[in-house]
Amino acid sequence: MSPDAPVSLVLPCGAIGLVGGWLTADVLEMDDLVPRFLLAGVTPIVAALLGHYLTPRIGGVWGDGSMAFGAGDAPADGLPWVDAPGRWTRRGPFVAGVLALWAIVVAGVVNGMTIGLVAGPAGMIIGAAFGAVFALPFVPALAVVLIAANRVGRARPGSIVALSDRRAVWAATAAVIAVALQLGSGLAGAAAPDLERLVAVMGFAVVAGLCALDALDMARVLKLPRERSGAGDEVAERIAAEIEAGATGVMAAGDEGGASGAAWAGGKGTGERIDLGLGDEVQVEVVRPTHAYRGAQQIARVVRGNRERAVAALRAGLMRGAGALAIGAALWGEVWK
Secondary structure, three states: OOOOOOOOOHHHHHHHHHHHHHHHHHHOOOOOHHHHHHHHHHHHHHHHHHHHHHHHHOOOOOOOOOOOOOOOOOOOOOOOOOOOOOOOHHHOHHHHHHHHHHHHHHHHHHHHHHHHHHHOHHHHHHHHHHHHHHOOOHHHHHHHHHHHHHOOOOOOOOOHHHHHHHHHHHHHHHHHHHHHHHHHOOOOOOOOHHHHHHHHHHHHHHHHHHHHHHHHHHHHHHOOOOOOOOOOOHHHHHHHHHHHHOOOOOOOOOOHHHHHHHHHOOEEOOOEEEEOOOOOOEEEEEEOOOOOOOOOEEEEEEEEOOHHHHHHHHHHHHHHHHHHHHHHHHHHHHHHO
């Protein structure tokens, strides 16, 4: 999948639909396997279709640069969502939230009518009412995932923050499923409480693993210098100015034009390229030749983006993951009481 494509919400919504359908059967204390598996079979399909519908409509809020607004540009009216890639996101958070709520309720009605179809027209009418009611518990669960998906697109594709934002959608999905199953395992009508607890543990393990990746990325960013490396070095300053002006493609892998432009500026090679994703600042680190004869200085590292903003974005992601794990730890003891 292209790094600038939105994260597909088909699988996240489908997975939440599967868990939601199963837990709905637990709430209704369905002992008969036929309606239970009908509910757990139809709901994820409808939820996956909902995810497909929502995918191009959500994303890019708080974007600052090349994807949401065009490189280096700010939104004309100062609102950070007006040029976001998500069609609903462009209308603002309130309108996007109302439209998402409407879509979830409609999906619940369709789900209820589909299940009620087995009982004929009367079953469809009753199913529509039940579907609208039982869609409400899906609202906060899907809202967590949609809020995470809404951040995808704020950073340059393929950058450290962009990859973290994409992982956050799956972390949110795993956290929602884990918390729901953890609570559902304590219901009186739970059909398989031990299995639900096992899947909850796996969900929290996924959250912990994705948080660990964010922690490693943040540690990597924190090792970067706060100020432009080689500040005052004529070669480093000239190369950085070229990159910021867009005269070279040093940040693009395999860009011969970028390499030649850097060599023209007095450096040689492209070195390590790191894109933080937020901000257009460029830091260039050059290494002076150590041999006795003068030669072109080597470009050791090129960093594009604002270090503080990237750290703040990664730290926020870590805090959200830690919050999910804390909720899981707090609920775990209650389930076993």
